Amino acid sequence: MHLGDNEPSHIPTPNALRLAKSRELKSTRVDDDPILAVGKLKYSTEYYSSIQEIGLDPFHVYYWTPAQLWVCQEYCKNHPFPTVASDATGGITAKLKRPFGNISEVFYLYSVAVHDHEADVQYTVANMLPESHNNLRIHHFLESWLRSGAPVPKESVCDHSVALLSGLENCPKENSFPEGVENDDETPTDSMKWAHQIISEVKGNLAEGGDHDNIHFLPEIVVCIAKLMKFLPLWSDIMVPKFGYGSLTSSAPVESIFNDIKHRTFQNVHLPTTVDRVQETHLGSLDGEMKLVAATSPRKKGFNAKKDRCLSSYPKCCISGYLTKHYKMDVK
Numbered sequence: 001m002h003l004g005d006n007e008p009s010h011i012p013t014p015n016a017l018r019l020a021k022s023r024e025l026k027s028t029r030v031d032d033d034p035i036l037a038v039g040k041l042k043y044s045t046e047y048y049s050s051i052q053e054i055g056l057d058p059f060h061v062y063y064w065t066p067a068q069l070w071v072c073q074e075y076c077k078n079h080p081f082p083t084v085a086s087d088a089t090g091g092i093t094a095k096l097k098r099p100f101g102n103i104s105e106v107f108y109l110y111s112v113a114v115h116d117h118e119a120d121v122q123y124t125v126a127n128m129l130p131e132s133h134n135n136l137r138i139h140h141f142l143e144s145w146l147r148s149g150a151p152v153p154k155e156s157v158c159d160h161s162v163a164l165l166s167g168l169e170n171c172p173k174e175n176s177f178p179e180g181v182e183n184d185d186e187t188p189t190d191s192m193k194w195a196h197q198i199i200s201e202v203k204g205n206l207a208e209g210g211d212h213d214n215i216h217f218l219p220e221i222v223v224c225i226a227k228l229m230k231f232l233p234l235w236s237d238i239m240v241p242k243f244g245y246g247s248l249t250s251s252a253p254v255e256s257i258f259n260d261i262k263h264r265t266f267q268n269v270h271l272p273t274t275v276d277r278v279q280e281t282h283l284g285s286l287d288g289e290m291k292l293v294a295a296t297s298p299r300k301k302g303f304n305a306k307k308d309r310c311l312s313s314y315p316k317c318c319i320s321g322y323l324t325k326h327y328k329m330d331v332k
Contacts, residue, residue: 014260030276032095037276050283053144059096059104060130061275062141063283067290069149072125074117076151081245081328083155084125085113086164087254092127092262096270105131107275109261113254122253123293124286125150129275138167146172154268165234197228261285 001008011022030035030044038061042051052062076082093107110128115121126145130137146152152172158164199222233239240246262271265285269277 022280023302027140029274034274037274038279041279042278047279047283049281050286052148058131058140059275060128060132060137061259061279062128062144063279063285064124064126064145064148065286065290067294068125068286070112071123071290071293072150075114076153079116080117081155082148082151082153083157083249084153085115085157085249085251085254087111087113087159087251087258088133088161088164089258089262092266092271092273093275093278096275104226107131107272108133109258109278110138111254112142112145113257115253119293119296121293121296123289124257124307127282127286131279133163135163135166135170138164139170142167142171155246155249157251159207159251160231188252192229195226201227219264302316 003174029037030040034148035056038051038054041047041164042054050065052064054061088108090106090108092109096104107129110130111124112126113122113124116123125189126141128138128141130141135218156168158168237247247290261282266273266281
C-alpha cells in the first residue's frame, strides 16, 4: 500500500474488531446467564473447593480457596496476636438482569485480609460478592468462613460501617466489648450515660452572657458526640489493658489489596463485568497469590501438613483435580 491508495479491504473496521472481541469473550464463558455460569463453576472440578456458597435472590457468593485456609491457619497458629482487616469496594461487578425488566442491587466485593509482619506480606483469606449489604449477610458470610476451618483472630479491623461492625461483633471471638455496637441511638449504654453525665456537669458550669463572642460555640455538636460515645472503645486504646493485647490499627492492608484487584488483577477487563467473570479472574489471581505467599513464608513447611485436614470435607475427585492443576499435588 502506497501513500494515497485506498484502504485494503482485508483490514478490519473498528466495529468488526469489537464484534470479534465480543464473540471471543462470549465463547469462553461457561453460560450466557451469569447466575447459571457461577452455578456451573461451583460444581466444576477446578472451582468446587473454592466457591463455597451461592444464593439466588438476593444473589450472593462466598469464595475462598483451600490454600487461603492453610495460610490463614498457619498465620494464626504462629502469630501471638493474629489480626485481620475487613472492608468492601464497589465498581467491579455489574448488576444482574432480572425477569420482567428488573435489575439487581449494586454489588460490593467484601474481603478479609491479613498483613503478616513477620513474612512482610499481605493477602486475602476470604471473599464475598453480595447483593445485600446488611449485618445479617455479613455475619453469615463470616460464620461460614469460620465453620470451614478458619481460626478466630484476636483482632479484627474495619471502617465505621455499622453493618460491618455489627456483623463482626456477632461472630465468635475471644474477647468482646462491654456493650454491642449494634445498639441503636435510643438504647442507653454505659458510655452514653457517662457522656450525658459529663454534659450535665458542663451545663451547670456554663456562664450566661459575656463581653465577647465565643467562636467555638456550637451546641448542636453535643448531641452528635453523645451518640458517637458508644463507639469510643472501638476507636481508642481504652480496652487494651483489659484484653492484654492490641493497639491502634488500620485497614490499609485490605485497601491496598482492593487497589491491586482493580488496577492489576482486572487491568485487562472492562469494569464492571459479569459476576462469573469476576469469579474466574479473581480466583485465578488468588491461586497465584497463595503460591507466592506459601513460597516466601517462613512457615511453609506447615502448609503440607495441613493439607489433608483442610480438604477432608470435599469430594476426593474434585480436590485431586484442584491440587493437580494449581499446586502439582496428589491426594493419596
